[in-house]
Amino acid sequence: xxxxxxxxxxxxxxxxxxxxxxxxxxxxxxxxxxxxxxxxxxxxxxxxxxxxxxxxxxxxxxxxxxxxxxxxxxxxxxxxxxxxxxxxxxxxxxxxxxxxxxxxxxxxxxxxxxxxxxxxxxxxxxxxxxxxxxxxxxxxxxxxxxxxxxxxxxxxxxxx
Amino acid sequence: xxxxxxxxxxxxxxxxxxxxxxxxxxxxxxxxxxxxxxxxxxxxxxxxxxxxxxxxxxxxxxxxxxxxxxxxxxxxxxxxxxxxxxxxxxxxxxxxxxxxxxxxxxxxxxxxxxxxxxxxxxxxxxxxxxxxxxxxxxxxxxxxxxxxxxxxxxxxxxxxxxxxxxxxxxxxxxxxxxxxxxxxxxxxxxxxxxxxxxxxxxxxxxxxxxxxxxxxxxxxxxxxxxxxxxxxxxxxxxxxxxxxxxxxxxxxxxxxxxxxxxxxxxxxxxxxxxxxxxxxxxxxxxxxxxxxxxxxxxxxxxxxxxxxxxxxxxxxxxxxxxxxxxxxxxxxxxxxxxxxxxxxxxxxxxxxxxxxxxxxxxxxxxxxxxxxxxxxxxxxxxxxxxxxxxxxxxxxxxxxxxxxxxxxxxxxxxxxxxxxxxxxxxxxxxxxxxxxxxxxxxxxxxxxxxxxxxxxxxxxxxxxxxxxxxxxxxxxxxxxxxxxxxxxxxxxxxxxxxxxxxxxxxxxxxxxxxxxxxxxxxxxxxxxxxxxxxxxxxxxxxxxxxxxxxxxxxxxxxxxxxxxxxxxxxxxxxxxxxxxxxxxxxxxxxxxxxxxxxxxxxxxxxxxxxxxxxxxxxxxxxxxxxxxxxxxxxxxxxxxxxxxxxxxxxxxxxxxxxxxxxxxxxxxxxxxxxxxxxxxxxxxxxxxxxxxxxxxxxxxxxxxxxxxxxxxxxxxxxxxxxxxxxxxxxxxxxxxxxxxxxxxxxxxxxxxxxxxxxxxxxxxxxxxxxxxxxxxxxxxxxxxxxxxxxxxxxxxxx
Numbered sequence: 031x032x033x034x035x036x037x038x039x040x041x042x043x044x045x046x047x048x049x050x051x052x053x054x055x056x057x058x059x060x061x062x063x064x065x066x067x068x069x070x071x072x073x074x075x076x077x078x079x080x081x082x083x084x085x086x087x088x089x090x091x092x093x094x095x096x097x098x099x100x101x102x103x104x105x106x107x108x109x110x111x112x113x114x115x116x117x118x119x120x121x122x123x124x125x126x127x128x129x130x131x132x133x134x135x136x137x138x139x140x141x142x143x144x145x146x147x148x149x150x151x152x153x154x155x156x157x158x159x160x161x162x163x164x165x166x167x168x169x170x171x172x173x174x175x176x177x178x179x180x181x182x183x184x185x186x187x188x189x190x
Numbered sequence: 191x192x193x194x195x196x197x198x199x200x201x202x203x204x205x206x207x208x209x210x211x212x213x214x215x216x217x218x219x220x221x222x223x224x225x226x227x228x229x230x231x232x233x234x235x236x237x238x239x240x241x242x243x244x245x246x247x248x249x250x251x252x253x254x255x256x257x258x259x260x261x262x263x264x265x266x267x268x269x270x271x272x273x274x275x276x277x278x279x280x281x282x283x284x285x286x287x288x289x290x291x292x293x294x295x296x297x298x299x300x301x302x303x304x305x306x307x308x309x310x311x312x313x314x315x316x317x318x319x320x321x322x323x324x325x326x327x328x329x330x331x332x333x334x335x336x337x338x339x340x341x342x343x344x345x346x347x348x349x350x351x352x353x354x355x356x357x358x359x360x361x362x363x364x365x366x367x368x369x370x371x372x373x374x375x376x377x378x379x380x381x382x383x384x385x386x387x388x389x390x391x392x393x394x395x396x397x398x399x400x401x402x403x404x405x406x407x408x409x410x411x412x413x414x415x416x417x418x419x420x421x422x423x424x425x426x427x428x429x430x431x432x433x434x435x436x437x438x439x440x441x442x443x444x445x446x447x448x449x450x451x452x453x454x455x456x457x458x459x460x461x462x463x464x465x466x467x468x469x470x471x472x473x474x475x476x477x478x479x480x481x482x483x484x485x486x487x488x489x490x491x492x493x494x495x496x497x498x499x500x501x502x503x504x505x506x507x508x509x510x511x512x513x514x515x516x517x518x519x520x521x522x523x524x525x526x527x528x529x530x531x532x533x534x535x536x537x538x539x540x541x542x543x544x545x546x547x548x549x550x551x552x553x554x555x556x557x558x559x560x561x562x563x564x565x566x567x568x569x570x571x572x573x574x575x576x577x578x579x580x581x582x583x584x585x586x587x588x589x590x591x592x593x594x595x596x597x598x599x600x601x602x603x604x605x606x607x608x609x610x611x612x613x614x615x616x617x618x619x620x621x622x623x624x625x626x627x628x629x630x631x632x633x634x635x636x637x638x639x640x641x642x643x644x645x646x647x648x649x650x651x652x653x654x655x656x657x658x659x660x661x662x663x664x665x666x667x668x669x670x671x672x673x674x675x676x677x678x679x680x681x682x683x684x685x686x687x688x689x690x691x692x693x694x695x696x697x698x699x700x701x702x703x704x705x706x707x708x709x710x711x712x713x714x715x716x717x718x719x720x721x722x723x724x725x726x727x728x729x730x731x732x733x734x735x736x737x738x739x740x741x742x743x744x745x746x747x748x749x750x751x752x753x754x755x756x757x758x759x760x761x762x763x764x765x766x767x768x769x770x771x772x773x774x775x776x777x778x779x780x781x782x783x784x785x786x787x788x789x790x791x792x793x794x795x796x797x798x799x800x801x802x803x804x805x806x807x808x809x810x811x812x813x814x815x816x817x818x819x820x821x822x823x824x825x826x827x828x829x830x831x832x833x834x835x836x837x838x839x840x841x842x843x844x845x846x847x848x849x850x851x852x853x854x855x856x857x858x859x860x861x862x863x864x865x866x867x868x869x870x871x872x873x874x875x876x877x878x879x880x881x882x883x884x885x886x887x888x889x890x891x892x893x894x895x896x897x898x899x900x901x902x903x904x905x906x907x908x909x910x911x912x913x914x915x916x917x918x919x920x921x922x923x924x925x926x927x928x929x930x931x932x933x934x935x936x937x938x939x940x941x942x943x944x945x946x947x948x949x950x951x952x953x954x955x956x957x958x959x960x961x962x963x964x965x966x967x968x969x970x971x972x973x974x975x976x977x978x979x980x981x982x983x984x985x986x987x988x
Contacts, residue, residue, distance in 0.1 A: 048297075064218035065211020067438070069388045070471040074888035077388055105211035118209040122201070125853040128861070129674030130208025131389045131438030137209065160896045163888065165388055165439050166674040168860030169896040170903065 036100050039063075039107025045094070053089035053097065054078045057104060065105035065134045069163070076162035079135035080104045086142035086158070105134035108141060116182035117141055126175030128166030136162050140176055144183045152177065195686040195693060196917050200851050203678045203698040204436070213436040216392040216408050221464040224394070225254055227456045228299035229473070230289040230306050232281040235546040235881025236330065237310035239279055239288065247291055247305035252298030255459045256306065257290040266422040266451060267514035268414065270346060270353060271338040272331060273549075275422070275452040281310070282330055282511035284882050285476030285548050290456045292465055315881040319485065319506040319543035322351040330511065330544040342806050344517055353513030354542040356521050358809035360596055366500025366535025370491025372575045378564040379948040380931075382483040382508070382875040385553050386893050387673075389438020390474035395453035396464040403430045403457075404464075407450050408437040410671035411712035415447045416704050419454050434702040440673035441865070442552035443479040445714045446515045475886035479515060480875055481553025483508040484523060484560035490568045496578050496586045501533040501596065505540040505561070507550065515551035516542050522557030522645055524809070528596035529565040530608055530639035530819055531587040536596040546881045552714060554865060555924035558642045559931060563949060566638035566932030570939065580637055580936065581616060584821075585609065588639070598810040604913040606819045606845030606920075608639065611908055614843035615823040618904035623825050624940040630970075631827040634941025638929035639821050640844070643814030644717030644798065644921045651797040652718065653708025654725040656685070656733050658790035662757065662772030663695045668725070669702050669710035670718045675923050676854030677718050683850055684723045684916055688730035690756035708793050716921030719850060720816060721796045723916030728794035740774040740787035799914070816912065818920040820844030822863075822929030824937045830967040833957025835938070837867055840930065841904035847912040847920040859905045859926040866930025868894045872950050 031046045038061070045056060057063045057080070066089060069077030073091040080089045081103040108115040114122070117137050127133050136159065143150055143158045155176045164172060207213035232239075244256035259276030267273045276287045289306050293299035316322035322330065331337070335348035346353045367373065393407040403423065409415055412432040420427045437444065449467055457465040469477065484507050491500040505523050509516035520542040527538045573583040589595055591603040615637060624635030655667040666685050672678040678698045686693040699707070710722075738749040741759035745752070745767055753762045760768035769778070777787035798815035805811050825839040840863050849855045872892050876884040885891040911918025931949045939945050944959045960966035 058217075062220065063211075064214075067215070067389070068217065069390070070888040072471070072887055072889055075388055075471075109210060111210045111212055114206075114209065121209050122205050125202065125857070127202065127205050127208045128676070128857060129387070129389070129437060129439040130205075130213055131215065131387070133208055134211045156896060163388060163893060163895065165386060165441060165865065165893065166861045167857060168862075168864035168903075169894075169899050170860050171857060172896070 032095055034095055034098055036097055036102055038102050039104060047094055049095060051094045053080065053092040053094050056094045057089060063104050063106050067131055067134060069132070074163070076139065077132050077135045079138045081138050081142045084142060084146065086139045105138060116186045117144070117179040120179035120182045121175045124171060124175035124178050126167060126171040132162055132164045136172060140179055144180060148180070148184050148187060155180065193687060193917065195683045196850050197848065197852065199853065200679050200683050200693065202676060203682055204700050207436070215389055215436045215438050216394065216406055217468055219394060219406055219435065221394065224464045224466055225292050225294065225460060226296040226299050227290045227292050227453070227465050227467045228296065228303055229287045229477070230303050231285055231476070232277070232288050232308070232310065234281060234310050234312045235284040235315045236313040237281050238313065239277060239281065240309040240311055242289060243307040244289060246307070247302040250298065250302035250305055252294040253291055253302045254294065255292040256302070257292065257456050257459050265337065266418050268418065268446065269340055269344040269517045270514045273512045273514050275455040283546050283548050285473065286511065287452055287477070292456060292460055296468070315546045315879070317508065317545050317547050317877040317881055319508040319541065319545060322543050322545050323541070327351055330546065341803060343803060351544040352541055353509060353544050354517050354520055355540070356524050356809060357537070357539040358524055358597055359537050360533070360598060360810065361535035363500055363502055363535050363537040367491050367502065369493065369499040371494040372572065373489060373491045374568060374571045374575060375489040376568065376571065376947055378486045378488065378567065380482045380484045380560040380563055381948065381950065382480050382547065383553060383869055383873045384475055384480055384875055384891065385441035385443035387439030387441055387444065390469045390471055391444065391449050391478050392466070392468040393450050393453040394464050394466045395450070395457035397458050397461040399462060401429055403454055405430070405450050405454060406433045406435065408444055409434060409447065409450060410437065410440055410445045410673060410714060411447065412669070412702050412704050413709055414712055415450045418447045419451055422451055423454070432704045434671060437671055437673045440671065441554050442481055442556060445552045445712050446479065448478045471888060472886045475875065475891065476548055476883055478548070479551025480510065480548045481550060481556060482560055483550050486561070486564040488564050488568055490572055492572055492576065494576070496576050496583050498531055498533050498587045499535060501528055501536040501538065503527050503538045507540065507542045508545045508547065509542045510545055510547040510549035512549040513542055513544060515549055519550055519556045523561040525597050525813055526558045526561040526641070527565060529562045530589055530641045531565065531569070532589045532593040533596055538596060547877060554862070554927045555642055558928050559869065562638070562640060562928055563932045566929065567935060567947065570936045579621065581612065581621065584612065584637065584639060597804065597813050599812050599814055602913060604910060605817050607908055607910050608819050608821065611819065611821040611843040611845055614906040614908070615821045615841045618841035619823040619825045619839055624937065630830055632830060632941040633825070633827050634937040634939070635823065635825045636933045636936025636940055637821065637823045638932040638936065639819070640925055640928035641817055641819045642716065642925050642928060643817050644720050645715045645814065646717055647711055648801045648803060649797065650711035651795045652710045652721040652725045653793055653795045654722065654729040655708045655793045656729045658733060658771070658775035660772060660776060662770065662775065663697065664689060664691070665697050667699045667707060668722060669707040670722050671702065671713040675858060676851055677713070679851050679854055680719055681722060681726060684726045685730065687917070688727045689733070690754065716818070716923040716925065719919050720915050720921050721798065723919060724796035725794050727916055728796060729792050732792040732794055733790050736788050736790050736792065737771060737774055740778055741769050743786050744769045744774060744778050816915070816920060818844060818846060818922060818925055820925060820929070822933050824930065824933040826934065826937050826941065828938070828941050828956055830965070831969045832953070833960050833966065834953045835871060835956060837900045837934065839902040839904065840900045842926055843906040843908060844922060844925055845908040845910050846922050847915050848909050848918040849907050850917070850919050855907065855922055856905055858923050860903060862924070862926025863903065863930055864894045864899055866927040867898065867934065869927070870931040870934035870949050870951065872952055874950050
């Protein structure tokens with residue numbers, strides 16, 4: 031067993047692993063944070079996207095033992111499940127959530143994008159969304175939701 | 191009729207679960223003492239199993255049990271009972287389970303797999319129906335004569351690899367061919383594809399000491415799962431309980447029982463403990479259902495003035511190693527072969543043929559895209575022969591009021607207005623935008639009609655349970671699987687309309703449990719709105735009747751003198767004589783405590799009236815019952831230097847009768863069009879000669895990304911109210927996928943003057959054609975602006 035110290039959704043945590051686990055394995059199996067999804071295990075679909083040290087990463091492609099000292103944020107960490115984060119609210123308002131399986135990964139992708147630069151261009155937003163597979167929506171609702179999410183996010187910054 | 195909630199903006203009932211990561215999908219479920227199973231697959235796609243040695247695997251760390259198919263006595267199924275959960279004495283495809291390891295963790299189970307030793311005797315492998323039909327072909331199922339089939343329709347042909355033959359005869363085909371001035375004859379191929387929901391198949395199964403088998407799965411046919419698992423284990427149907435939590439997309443392959451019988455079989459070796467079977471993405475490709483895989487030989491005749499006279503066609507479905515789930519794919523293809531056109535004479539035959547691929551099952555609109563790709567291409571070829579425009583020939587032959595389709599069903603004016611749909615599409619994408627070029631691109635436009643019935647078993651039915659609560663709110667309980675199509679939303683809107691109360695007062699169910707949920711056949715065939723909607727209206731009316739009877743006891747008026755408005759039941763001539771719904775929904779409690787009246791807790795069902803099995807002799811009959819029709823158009827451009835296809839605009843106009851949930855209906859079209867583009871342009875499961883899949887993952891099997899969507903979508907719904915649909919509505923979920931592949935391939939001809947007869951048509955195929963025709967231009971010197979696909983980090987193998 032190997033101990034890895036991380037900050038997970040704002041809390042300091044020591045996680046004991048065997049060694050070969052991916053970040054996705056640890057989130058889902060060790061920590062029961064099942065909001066992050068397995069879709070392909072090869073970094074192709076983006077359903078497992080979480081934020082590590084401010085960057086969106088595909089958690090199925092990251093070995094957990096490399097994350098000593100890292101700050102990890104998952105879908106469970108951006109709201110208490112009752113009061114929505116502005117990005118989540120935008121996805122509800124834009125009706126961009128169909129089966130919802132790819133949704134947490136996409137929301138985390140946009141979280142990283144907007145927190146780094148709230149003023150990113152539409153082209154940058156599309157590039158970020160292009161890392162994700164969604165079989166339901168035909169993507170257009172995701173673009174609309176992401177643009178609305180950017181607006182809500184920027185408004186939330188002014189409120190603080 | 192003015193509606194308050196139908197056709198208005200609506201919020202998805204369980205959306206907050208889905209944006210917060212709190213929605214529970216099957217793989218998110220953790221049960222006490224849960225074990226994990228991993229599956230061993232064969233080295234060969236077709237081989238006899240000589241021996242299996244599990245002794246070394248059993249000694250591996252964490253291993254609880256190693257399971258083989260040795261003890262399996264009889265097959266199971268729905269139409270043709272030819273399926274086994276695990277190979278018994280031979281393997282028939284590369285993804286067939288040969289053994290399973292049950293261990294304390296998935297990792298331990300996986301590690302033990304390589305210790306299982308299996309000896310095989312390889313047999314010839316067929317991946318194409320035409321090869322498997324050859325006289326000297328080795329039989330994939332030797333005991334075809336012993337399999338049970340539910341009706342004579344599903345009778346196989348023992349001694350061959352033909353699992354099913356079906357034909358229809360309408361009018362007089364010889365006469366029809368004679369009357370024709372022009373005859374066009376072609377072969378078409380719709381290659382194998384996968385549904386690719388982003389959530390791979392997962393199931394949990396547990397055998398209880400009380401004899402119950404409990405299953406958790408992402409499947410829209412939980413009652414079918416229950417029946418087939420019960421049959422396999424020789425149990426009462428009531429002894430199997432199936433739970434369906436949130437489902438991460440379906441698109442077809444989660445509608446028939448898939449891995450559930452396997453999970454239940456494995457779990458039977460460790461009674462009392464739940465076993466989770468979670469497929470990897472690769473297993474999701476190799477070991478569930480694939481779709482399409484159809485060849486069509488088509489001959490169409492028409493008079494000089496463009497009137498169709500005859501359709502003569504043979505379809506060949508390469509149905510894979512087990513034919514049960516493909517039987518209806520073939521039958522539906524034959525029945526849909528005429529598309530949206532009227533043929534006075536037709537003779538269409540179909541064969542479903544065993545091959546050594548994963549079994550073919552449902553894939554969005556199954557049977558319809560395959561058949562209508564062929565007929566919609568034929569309409570363009572015929573128009574060319576007749577020197578007529580593709581639009582004109584379609585208008586001349588649309589199926590209209592009083593005309594019959596190829597199975598002889600007479601159409602009514604209320605079935606929809608194809609002319610209006612075509613007009614909408616041509617207005618959005620006029621023919622003048624095609625058959626053009628500039629320095630860098632060839633431009634083409636293409637059109638295709640589409641039609642589909644809410645196909646199902648004749649007895650298929652949906653149920654609705656309405657429970658009034660003591661505060662006057664309502665619990666709505668049904669068994670439709672919301673796979674993202676917005677079914678929960680539509681259910682709530684219809685319930686709100688029928689019960690005259692705001693949607694906020696109606697709590698929609700969030701999971702299906704066969705122990706409590708009303709029976710429903712399967713959530714398939716774009717029929718939930720139609721059948722489920724009517725079931726809701728019936729249940730609502732029943733509930734309102736009881737409320738009026740209860741109110742009658744309280745108010746001293748006859749029930750038919752009372753009105754209901756969602757909050758009160760009142761005297762229609764003196765509205766202030768009233769009683770609140772909340773005070774009578776559990777009966778009425780009098781001041782002294784004595785209680786009168788009925789509890790408002792009702793269930794109703796709805797099925798399509800008059801739908802029948804086809805006649806065993808002619809194959810004809812009222813097999814659809816209701817149809818949704820439409821037209822799609824595509825404008826695309828082809829890069830003269832690279833052959834790359836870019837779809838610029840897709841227009842869809844469908845006569846849905848009545849739009850209930852506008853954003854949801856639009857979403858179904860967007861998603862369907864994009865899936866259709868994937869099928870038209872790149873989605874294909876490719877097989878090696880040995881029957882292995884070349885591309886069983888999302889790196890090699892490409893599904894559309896954002897960069898692949900058209901620059902523009904046009905969506906126009908026509909609303910010709912249906913005669914029996916709820917509030918005039920018809921089904922829509924699958925239809926938008928149907929017309930896209932033929933419209934794309936028609937547009938490719940329009941752009942470069944080359945006919946393709948298969949899908950997908952990839953940019954590489956186009957490049958080759960341009961080269962051959964001398965139409966490929968040299969790359970311009972200046973580097974073009976990097977496109978999205980070139981700058982995004984994706985599809986790196988390794």
